[in-house]
Amino acid sequence: MRKASASASASVAQDATIEAQGRPGLPLSRLHVGEVVWVRTLGEIRIGRVVGEGPLGQIQLADSSWIANTGRWGAFARGGPPTESEYEGPGPTLVGWGHVLACGVWAGTLPLRDI
Numbered sequence: 001m002r003k004a005s006a007s008a009s010a011s012v013a014q015d016a017t018i019e020a021q022g023r024p025g026l027p028l029s030r031l032h033v034g035e036v037v038w039v040r041t042l043g044e045i046r047i048g049r050v051v052g053e054g055p056l057g058q059i060q061l062a063d064s065s066w067i068a069n070t071g072r073w074g075a076f077a078r079g080g081p082p083t084e085s086e087y088e089g090p091g092p093t094l095v096g097w098g099h100v101l102a103c104g105v106w107a108g109t110l111p112l113r114d115i
Contacts, residue, residue, distance in 0.1 A: 031059060038077065038106040041099040045070060047106050054094040062091035063110050079107030085115045
């Protein structure tokens with residue numbers, strides 16, 4: 001993750017990115033801090049706000065939820081609400097890149113309660 005210098009403006013700090021360099025084949029190689037994303041892993045789907053990078057290069061999410069049932073996938077991926085989800089709290093939740101099958105920006109409202 002790029003770090004803003006002390007003299008950098010707040011907007012530059014907000015535009016910090018997480019770059020998955022040297023990890024070929026990732027479906028999304030760049031996530032922006034502050035974006036709400038969905039992440040499909042080998043065993044689960046999560047949504048949350050990107051807040052940084054974990055100590056081992058993981059995606060660090062805040063206000064994340066485990067999605068038990070997306071309903072129609074296309075509608076969910078475009079920002080539709082999940083049919084079932086469990087809110088995990090304000091965070092952080094770490095998701096390792098080695099488990100990511102696909103991810104993308106999510107236009108929906110984060111479910112801050114169980115559905």
